[in-house]
Amino acid sequence: MTTVAPLQNFGENVTIRPTAYYEPKDEAEVVEILNRHRGEQIRAVGRLHSWSTAPGGEGVVLSLKHLQDVTLHQRDGTEWATIAAGCQVKTILQKLKEQGKTLPSLGLITEQTIAGAISTGTHGSGRNSLSHYVRAVRVARYDPASGIAMIETIESGTALQAARCSLGCLGIILSVDMQVRYTYAVEEHFREYDSVEPVLQAEAEYPLQQFYLSPWRWKFLVQHRREVSKRRSRLAWLYRIHWFLSVDLGLHLLILTTLRLRRSNRVIRFLFRRVIPHTVPRNLKVTDDSSKMLIMEHELFRHMEMELFVPRDQLPAALEYVQQVLIVAGSATSDIPDLNLDAPSVERLTALRGLYGHHYPICVRRVCVDDTLISMSSGGEQDWYAISLISYAKPRDRQGFLQAMDFLATTMKRKFGARPHWGKYCPLSAEELIELYPRFGAFREICEMRDPTGVFRNNWIRTLIPPT
Template identity: 30%
Template sequence: MTPVRWRNWAGNQRAEGIDVRHPRTTGEIATVLHEASVAGRRVRPIGSGHSFSGIGRPEQVQLVLDRHADLVDIAPDGLVTVQAGIPLHRLNTALAREGWALTNLGDIDRQTVAGALSTGTHGTGAAFGGLPTQVRALQLVTPDGAVLDCSADHEPEVFAAARLGLGALGVLSTVTLQAVPAFALRMEEGPMPLAEVLEDLDGFMTSADHVEFHWFPHTDTCLAKRNTRVPVSEGLAPLPRWQALWEDELLANGAYAALIATGRRVPALVPPLARFASTALSPRTATDLSHRVFVSARRFRFRESEYAVPRDTVPGLLRELARQTVARGWRLPIPTEVRYAAADDVPLSTASGRDTAYVAVHVPARSDPTDYFATFEAMAADVGGRPHWGKEHGLDAARLAERYPRFGEFVAVRDRLDPTGVLTNAYLDRVLGAPVAVA
């Protein structure tokens, strides 16, 4: 096999000289892992490569599930079983066709089910958890080639951890998710003063089922998004195609791309252009199937750092971020995003054991985020923030263990299933520590 090169979606993670395998079956996944274990080689499974952290970066062997990506079954009670390499956008379409939906989604659907679960992908909604909370069963291929069928009743410790397993416990082969009857979302979007949002943040973030806002740095304005769940039977009123193309493709993606390009050439223009862009926002409403409203197209490349923090810390965090933006002279063309999620019981979930707010900051893909991300990370650390596993951060196992009450529980499962580190890489060695047999 000819060694190949790999890069992630944002281009900030790269590898060369790797062997790439495309297994079609659970048995073939087991063979790849067993052979690597015997040979003392490291394997990293990869989905769409949409993570910004080094979690998916291969060092020797890359395992790609693009040929293990089918819908297996949809049961009458909405339990949907899929091969773990299926992308979310294909799953959403298949579910909608049969009258089902996932109860919550993030704003990007290019990830595979395995990748989205393994990094803790979440959407927004004060009463709703992330994607791992929707898992009801999974099949895990361990580094020695064994196949474990896991659920709350069978291999419960492995199941609890593997719902968000970082690809460190084994390779997900199949996943069973709890779908819900298809529903629509009534979308309400428009500009709001940041001060008004922060004055009663909980009130604003619970004013509809799924609420988020995007604050434009260098301005006092944000784009507020409220989505309310409504029955499909009440009828759909989606945005006209011309309006969606004009506002989402030309104005939103086109404006961001132009702002990024201009800022790269003339950084001083970013603040006035950001203020102009924020004044161009206009209110809009529509009603459409849930997955069409949850998901937004991203036509420009960026890098991202996101922290889960206690909800009551968000106003102070954003005010300090605004102060630091001026003091440090940053030029930030991409908005900061704030979302909510309910507490859950997943050991390495960023919302494990606490109701959570997410604050995400971004820079253009080809820029250096070091000072911005490090300053943001320090601010989030002061309030007990937990980094999103798929986004950029600099924390190690010692500091993460302080923030996750069940961190030791997860590491113990990892050490039992992968004691020789077949599935580790430099990122996992940093955030989890080396497995017991190689420590």
Template identity: 25%
Template sequence: MIEEQVRDRLNWAGNYEYRARTMEHPTSLADLQRAVAGATRVSPLGSRHSFNDIADTPGTLVSLDVLDPGVEIDEAALTVTVGAGVRYGILAQHLQRRGFALHNLASLPHISIGGAIATATHGSGNANGNLATAVVGLELVTASGDVLTVAKGDEDFDGMVVGLGALGVVHRVTLRIEPSFDVRQDVFTDVPWDAVLADYDAATSAAYSVSLFTDWSGDSIGQAWLKSRIDSPTAAPGEFYGGTPADRAYHPVPGVAADHCTQQLGVPGPWSDRLAHFRLAFTPSNGEELQTEYLVGREHAVEAIEAMRALAPRITPLLQVSEVRSMAADELWLSSNYQRPGIGLHFTWKPLQQEVEALLPELEAALLPLGARPHWGKVFMADAAQLAPLYPRFEDFRALAGRMDPEGKFRNAFLERTVFGASA
């Protein structure tokens, strides 16, 4: 067991300072069990890519960063079991070497598997569920320090996957995999909004994954990134709704060099080097940014986009870039896409915390009536009373957490504010 005072108290973005007294880095499962059992309050800490206090605690932070990744591929079952602290990009390299793939990756391959799953982090694609939908098994250390192993189909499994750190510390995860595949990435610039919004579903079905980058001002989308599977019967796009095919590589943020981005210009390559927007070998930015995201049912896609365009005079001055993506429905209780296909309206803000927080109530006033669910790991203002009606299994999750952690060992300020608030 490696125990230390929390010296580096900032998250990746530098906008949040952890308040935990100590941090432990267990080197074995037994170490992890002792750390959890011996703590009065404890929270798991992933790769620090959350922009709020979801991973904090007044007691002990537990990081799995020095545990053996223990990558175990079951070729017959098409699954991989891996330590929850492993980063997606590292797992992708392991899988690609063995000829296997995950169905999707998030924009950043640098995030931990456990943290991404717990917050319903996603990639893109009309037919692609978020990253947590690949989970078919979990091994958790519960509040008592005992090990609980659950599998897809078990009672309450769908409530445990997107667990927000409220149910225990996830030690290992089993994920569904598939044979490896190649992807090409094509970028189009200056895509007219009217053409895309005339048939949003068709536009976002033009490739395996479609991302639209915008600052919300003007009549056109700044960039459209299309990731196409080479094994798809659908031909790679030669055009995209009137956009201009890129003749050079682009970064999503205008004016930033594309050196850290994954290969573009239609050059085929492994899924592990194309599905993320950024390359694992490089830190994609200096971290000086804030992020917010709201996920809306796809039936409200056009209405939600038009609402953001109407707010452009308020949004654009604070913004680095926004990304609009689509994802499939799932059955995970606290997933942003529980029982509905949806779109994500993502905002990468300039590091202006007060100004952004002052704007968020306006965004939420426009989007929450459309059923928008905030991304659990990003900056938002809604509390438990506002969130509860948005999740049909919200009360079931609260009851599950009460059974698994009756003394509230895993609770923190974030969970009290957004899940367990008395008004929920």
């Protein structure tokens, strides 16, 4: 056990105060810790890159950062890797690349651990979330009959669907078996569109694309992407340097500096309308390795994010709604548009006027339907679209952002069935969240069967699945 100091997440919006904190060296030590703390609340953290209160809890906390092995397997023409829980995505990519392999899907960053990433349904664009590709999960938990710690490998049926995205409720994940594939190249180029319909049509040609609704310009900047069997572009290295300097550093420093100005709202609008769109090279096609193309250094500057998932047929209306709400929030004198809301919601919207100036591109990513019980893109007949809303305000200045996000999350849940990302700001109540997942009952049953007293649930998760 190391000293029990508070742990803080990336966004500095969640502090965890464990009663005991461990960094076990191997699986046997995890089992030993579980036996030592029988009956106490016990949970794991990854790299604390979630903004929700999913990581850790109020009792014993474990970090599996020393569990780092990655082993490749091959049987009956399929390949998969057994990845130890504490391994970060960037390390996995590096180890797989040495053998010509990569992960089937990637988020925007690679800092997360594999256990943390699958536990909240981490996703990228144009494929399923990482959870979908999980073949087996090895967990340490208690035997409900004897109360003694044991290890279980969950590899089939509804239990596997639950374990693929489980918010840490099924026990301490020790390793994950994940599908892998050959490394591949991605070609990308940017184009701007006035409306969302042609952007969605372009998916047939560019299945991996993601796009940004530019605030205050209200146009769609699309990162058209597709897998290609081409070589890396000769000047791909230069493109990477340009991207790093102009977007990863430049755009973020510009936004951060502007937010410190007295008339920041005006300047932000000017920048998004007149300056930022012209810094992106249009129609320049570049090809590079997927593990370079699909990610960015989004973790360089502290920020906070909420992400809402809507089904494809709801996307155009949902984006129009987000735009209208952000316009209202952006000015104390804005008119209140008719958004077909009930009277209390109109009152809440009116109260938002002038409270929050949105200042970051609204990223939209397509996520295919997952074979899981509760990842955000689970279930349904249509692809899901994740709409991301980010604030770079300092933690003490986030009140306006949070109020606007609370309004968007509650009203978009009712209007569009929007599901908040489990690992991002998640302001809905337990009842609202449960309503969004038709298979939540099956998930609860699996959790109750394996952990009837709820020792692997923190206070937030206990509102979703109360201990029996």
